Amino acid sequence: MEALSNDKINFIGIHGIGGVGKTTLVKEIGKRAKSDKLFDEVVMVVVSQNPDIKKIQDEIAGMLGFTSLINQPSATERTSMLCARLRDVKKILVILDDVWAKLDLAAVGIPFGHDHKGCKIIITTRHEQVCNSMGMKMQRTKIVHLSVLSEKDSWNLFKKNVGHVVDSNVLTVVVNEVCKECGGLPIVLVTVGSAMKDKDDPTLWDEAAREL
Incomplete structure (x- = not known):
C-alpha cells in the first residue's frame, strides 16, 4: 500500500x-x-x-x-x-x-x-x-x-481454514502431511483447508494426501 x-x-x-x-x-x-x-x-x-x-x-x-x-x-x-x-x-x-x-x-x-x-x-x-x-x-x-509462505505461515493459514480437526491426536500426522503437500501456496492452502473443514474421518484425509 x-x-x-x-x-x-x-x-x-x-x-x-x-x-x-x-x-x-x-x-x-x-x-x-x-x-x-x-x-x-x-x-x-x-x-x-x-x-x-x-x-x-x-x-x-x-x-x-x-x-x-x-x-x-x-x-x-x-x-x-x-x-x-x-x-x-x-x-x-x-x-x-x-x-x-x-x-x-x-x-x-x-x-x-x-x-x-x-x-x-x-x-x-x-x-x-x-x-x-x-x-x-x-x-x-x-x-x-511474491513467494510461497513459510512452513509456519502455511500452517497458520491452513489451520484457520480447516477448523477443529487440527486438534485431533488421531489426525495430527496426516493433517500436517496434507498441509505440507500444499507447497506453501496460499490459494491451495485455503482451497484444500476449506474443503476439509471439520472433517474428522481419517480415510478422507488419507485420500486428500494421496491426491495432492
Missing part, C-alpha cells in the same frame, strides 16, 4: 508462480485503494494468456460507465477515446491481472508516465521479465516478487 500512495511510483509489477496469491493480493489492494480514497477511480481487468485488446478496453470502459466506447467499431478511435477518458480522471489505478507477455499499454489506450502522471498501473504475472519489459521504460517502477 505504501507504493500506492507514493507519487514517485507509477508502475508496480507483481510476479510469482501460479497459486501464490497474486490475484487475491491485487483484489485486496483495489478494495483498500477505494476505501482509503487514494484514487478517484479503480479498475481491474484480467488480461490472460491470449489478450483481447477490445475486450480489455470494453471492460475498462464499462467500469467507468463509458458506454459510448463499446459500440465504436474503429480500433484506432477506440484507443484514442479510452485514452482521453482515462486522462479525464485525475487519479486512477489500473490493475491488469494475469499478464503473460508484454502488453502494449498505448495500444490499449492506457496513458502512463508523462502522458498521465495521475495514472498508476499494477500488473500481475508469473514472469519477472514481463514486469521488466513493461516497467523499465517508465522512470518510476517497483517490482515485487
